[in-house]
Structures are given as structure tokens and as C-alpha cells.
Amino acid sequence: MEENQKPLAEKNTQPENYMAQSAENSASPDGRQVPTSEVLPSENEQHTGFTIGTGDKAIIEVSEMALKIKHEIQKVIIGQDETITYMLTALFSGGNLLLEGVPGVAKTLLVKLLAKTLDTSFKRIQFTPDLMPSDIIGTSIFDLKSSSFTFREGPLFSNFILVDEINRAPAKTQAALIEAMEERQVTVDGETYKLDFPLFIVATQNPIEQEGTYKLPEAQLDRFIFKLNVNYPDLEQEMEILTRFAGDFKLAQIDDVEKVFSVNDLNKCMAAIEDVQILPELIRYIASIVHNTRQNGDIFLGASTRASLAMLKASKALAAINGRNFVTPDDIKDVAYPVLNHRIILTPEREIEGVEIREVIDFIIEKIEVPR
Numbered sequence: 001m002e003e004n005q006k007p008l009a010e011k012n013t014q015p016e017n018y019m020a021q022s023a024e025n026s027a028s029p030d031g032r033q034v035p036t037s038e039v040l041p042s043e044n045e046q047h048t049g050f051t052i053g054t055g056d057k058a059i060i061e062v063s064e065m066a067l068k069i070k071h072e073i074q075k076v077i078i079g080q081d082e083t084i085t086y087m088l089t090a091l092f093s094g095g096n097l098l099l100e101g102v103p104g105v106a107k108t109l110l111v112k113l114l115a116k117t118l119d120t121s122f123k124r125i126q127f128t129p130d131l132m133p134s135d136i137i138g139t140s141i142f143d144l145k146s147s148s149f150t151f152r153e154g155p156l157f158s159n160f161i162l163v164d165e166i167n168r169a170p171a172k173t174q175a176a177l178i179e180a181m182e183e184r185q186v187t188v189d190g191e192t193y194k195l196d197f198p199l200f201i202v203a204t205q206n207p208i209e210q211e212g213t214y215k216l217p218e219a220q221l222d223r224f225i226f227k228l229n230v231n232y233p234d235l236e237q238e239m240e241i242l243t244r245f246a247g248d249f250k251l252a253q254i255d256d257v258e259k260v261f262s263v264n265d266l267n268k269c270m271a272a273i274e275d276v277q278i279l280p281e282l283i284r285y286i287a288s289i290v291h292n293t294r295q296n297g298d299i300f301l302g303a304s305t306r307a308s309l310a311m312l313k314a315s316k317a318l319a320a321i322n323g324r325n326f327v328t329p330d331d332i333k334d335v336a337y338p339v340l341n342h343r344i345i346l347t348p349e350r351e352i353e354g355v356e357i358r359e360v361i362d363f364i365i366e367k368i369e370v371p372r
Helices: 057-073 081-093 107-117 133-137 171-183 235-244 252-256 263-274 280-294 305-321 329-340 348-352 357-367
Strands: 097-100 122-126 138-143 148-153 160-164 185-188 191-194 200-205 226-229 299-301
Touching: 057 081, 057 107, 057 263, 057 305, 081 097, 081 107, 081 200, 081 226, 081 263, 081 305, 097 107, 107 122, 107 160, 107 200, 107 252, 133 138, 133 171, 138 185, 148 191, 171 185, 171 200, 226 329, 263 305, 280 305, 280 329, 280 357, 305 329, 329 357
Parallel strands: 097 200, 097 226, 122 160, 160 200
Antiparallel strands: 138 148, 185 191
């Protein structure tokens, strides 16, 4: 253990020195952070305990299916490779996803294209200030013929749901999603209705506009496996976008995206991902990272146990997407920020100083010893 590293059980009350951080995540030429596993072969794979490059047929099928979906999405989308990979990781992990980005960076289009590749039902819900919970879940309607109430299902009774601009609806409407996101069911008038498999809720929000928006409560944020920041394209990508759509103002290329994935395929992928192997040392590594967020003097609210489970599921899914049937430390590092960035709250002192959540997460990962 390093000299400046305190035991996890000891509360650190001193601010961390972020100036001494090493560049654990590699950066692309435009400064975009990319997962380590996408840059170089993992130097930590020698510590997995498994033969590098092994993978059974089911894992190979997961990787091939991910490539097929990416190929279809990239018929329209240029760039955003990392975002697409993480979206698939969330889908294969059985979680829900929050996309955050300024207007016009293709958040909604990304989700619609992913839904278009899946042979499932898709619904889009545009959140507005006057939207009511019954508009999402459904409502009981009195039937004059039978003199009884019948339940009319809302758009939440679907497989793939896009919740556009989730922070534009008030808290009571946002809260209507909480039971569905975690328990895959809704309760109306004392009756519980199970939702079909799969249920993949993807929400978008704009971090810039504050007028007419309602901040998501921590209980709801915790139910998203990832929060992904969708960034601007670089100069070359912007030029390629303009070239591709110079003669296609109506985005007719969207019609070229085909369905390549079924519910049965998703079931197979999720079953294969559950069987991905992870060593006890790496389970402890995940627990140590999450536990450290609760013992860090720069963090007011640490990550929950749900975050630990999310990191476990996501690291397994990412390993399978990369064609491996075992988890490496790099898989855990790559999913740590998307899993944790919306779950922790910095202390007021660190926020005033302008410390970024990414800096704190990177520092935590850097100082925890990688399993050998």
C-alpha cells in the first residue's frame, strides 16, 4: 500500500492531490478519453488466471452480435464508438441508461437507431412539464358495457423505451419510472402488472438548460446502470457528417438500418455474460473501489451497493463484447466512471474549488492496488 493511501475503513478528511495523477485512461488525439482496452492489449491480463484469448462459442456470438449492431448504427452515425459500446454494455447487462449531452449531438438518434436494430417493441415518451404518471404507466377506465374498470396500458408496457428529456417532467412523473426500472413491474389501483422482457429504458437530458427542468432525485439516478456523456464530434468527424448528409436532408439513410437482433438473441447473450468468469481478487477490487467512495473526504455521498453490482455486471458484459470469457482489471476500470459519475456527490468545498467528479474517481482507481 502506498504511503499516502489510508486504509479503506479510515475516513479520509483531507483533500486529495489531483496534480499527481497518472494518465490511467488513454486519450485520443482530440483529447477524448477512451477505454484502456480499446487502445492497447491489457498489461493486466497476465493477472486474470485464465488463458488469454480463450472464449467459448457463446462469448464469440456475443462479440459478433455487438459488431453487427454497431455496423447497422454506423450506417448513419459517425463517431461515438465509445458511446455505442457502452450502450450495448448497458443493454447486455440488463440495466437502464442515461444519456447526457448538449442539444444536437444525436442522443435521440442514437437510441432510435439502436432500437431499430432490435426486433422488439419500441416506444418514445417525450417528457413535458404537464405530463402525468398515468400518461406513462396507464390508467383504469370505466367500461359501461361491463360496468367495471379495465386497465389501459401506457407506453411503459414496451420492450425498448426512449424517455426524451427526462428532466423536463416534474418529480411525480419521474418517480413513475422508479418501480419499473428496478422491479420490472408497475402498480396501479392496488394491482401489480408485470412488464415484459426485455425492458430497456434509455433517458436523455440536457445538462445546459436549467429553466423549466427538474433535477433527477438520487434514488432515480441510482437506477441507471450508466450515465454517458455524449460529446461533440471532432473536426474530421464533423466534415464526414456534412459530406454524408450533403445530399440527404431527410435522413433517408435511417431506412437502411436493419433488424439484426431478437429477444431470443438477447436472452442468449445475457446467459453467456452471466457465465463470464471473474476471480475473487477482482470482486474485491470492485468492492474496494465502491467502498472507497464512502470513505473519501472529498465525497459527500458515496456509491451504493447497487453500484457494486452494476460494475460487476458491466465488466462482465464488456469482457464478452470484447470476445473474452473472463474479466480483467481493465474492464473494471473502463466501466468505473460510467457507473459512478452520477451516483456520487462531491463535498461543497470540492465543488467550489471546481474539482471534477472524474478527477476524484480516477484518483480512487489509481491509488487502489490492482490485483496481481
